[in-house]
Amino acid sequence: MTVAKVAMQAEEFRLIREYVAEAAGLVLEEGKQKGLAAKLSPRLHELRLRSFTEYYSYLKFSPGRSAEWQRLVPLITNNETYFFRESAQLSVLAQEVLPALKESKLARGERSLRILSAGCSSGEEAYTIAMLLLESGGFSWDWDVRITGVDIDTRALEAARQGVYRERAFWATEPHLVERYLKRQGDSYVVRDILRKWISFKQGNLLELADSAGGETFDVILCRNVLIYFADQTVQRVVDNFDALQAPGSYLFLGHSESLSRTQASYLPLRFPGAIIYQKRE
Numbered sequence: 001m002t003v004a005k006v007a008m009q010a011e012e013f014r015l016i017r018e019y020v021a022e023a024a025g026l027v028l029e030e031g032k033q034k035g036l037a038a039k040l041s042p043r044l045h046e047l048r049l050r051s052f053t054e055y056y057s058y059l060k061f062s063p064g065r066s067a068e069w070q071r072l073v074p075l076i077t078n079n080e081t082y083f084f085r086e087s088a089q090l091s092v093l094a095q096e097v098l099p100a101l102k103e104s105k106l107a108r109g110e111r112s113l114r115i116l117s118a119g120c121s122s123g124e125e126a127y128t129i130a131m132l133l134l135e136s137g138g139f140s141w142d143w144d145v146r147i148t149g150v151d152i153d154t155r156a157l158e159a160a161r162q163g164v165y166r167e168r169a170f171w172a173t174e175p176h177l178v179e180r181y182l183k184r185q186g187d188s189y190v191v192r193d194i195l196r197k198w199i200s201f202k203q204g205n206l207l208e209l210a211d212s213a214g215g216e217t218f219d220v221i222l223c224r225n226v227l228i229y230f231a232d233q234t235v236q237r238v239v240d241n242f243d244a245l246q247a248p249g250s251y252l253f254l255g256h257s258e259s260l261s262r263t264q265a266s267y268l269p270l271r272f273p274g275a276i277i278y279q280k281r282e
């Protein structure tokens with residue numbers, strides 16, 4: 001059934017924008033007003049609300065506000081992702097970073113590895129990292145490996161936990177890896193158990209990352225294609241949160257179009273062909 005679209009006034013859009021920026025750090029661009037009104041109109045009808053001013057009050061003050069926020073999040077996030085995204089960086093992870101971490105850990109008599117996929121969406125990045133680790137053969141049974149995927153969007157996380165993907169998710173993946181780590185199921189592919197063993201997915205907000213980190217620190221954080229949606233002061237806050245969860249010498253990966261250039265950060269850029277990554281100062 002199609003429902004009548006409720007018009008969103010400029011002032012109402014401003015209120016919702018401010019709410020979203022404060023809660024998730026996300027910047028809703030000016031041009032999104034009409035689209036957001038169209039996406040939210042069915043919800044206003046369900047809640048029997050007559051305007052977006054009423055919706056804003058519901059979102060901010062009602063007893064159901066936290067559930068409503070979880071319904072709103074998928075409408076304002078971009079969850080696009082795929083396996084082996086930005087592969088030049090992943091080669092640096094596999095060929096430079098993992099061997100260096102392994103060597104320095106073994107020198108200290110440690111056998112644990114912690115990796116965070118921050119803004120993991122539907123899980124493709126976390127599963128890609130697991131494939132790289134398995135393919136490297138360098139982290140066998142006597143290593144305590146954990147890959148944590150965190151995202152604010154519970155629907156994306158549901159998909160991550162299910163681990164069922166369509167063919168298009170693998171356009172950048174070598175076919176033999178799909179064959180080895182996923183099982184065909186009708187039109188889809190399901191991740192095999194071997195790929196799940198190190199991974200857990202958690203709902204969390206990068207603005208309050210310590211809450212979802214559970215006291216853990218991370219040798220590698222990948223936060224790719226997430227910061228582009230944040231304002232500069234939010235990027236600073238998120239990078240400070242990463243800093244608090246990483247020991248000196250740990251690594252940070254951002255997306256191709258993201259950098260720390262507009263932040264005060266204790267990370268140094270390391271340049272490789274086709275990829276820049278960051279390392280926390282010793």
Ligand SMILES: C[S@@+](CC[C@H](N)C(=O)[O-])C[C@H]1O[C@@H](n2cnc3c(N)ncnc32)[C@H](O)[C@@H]1O
Binds near residue numbers: 079085151255
């Ligand atoms: C475009 S996806 C990037 C996925 C993956 N990192 C990649 O590069 O393919 C961005 C993800 O960031 C998540 N996100 C946005 N704001 C967030 C926040 N404040 N806390 C946690 N996750 C957030 C979104 O829900 C979305 O799933």
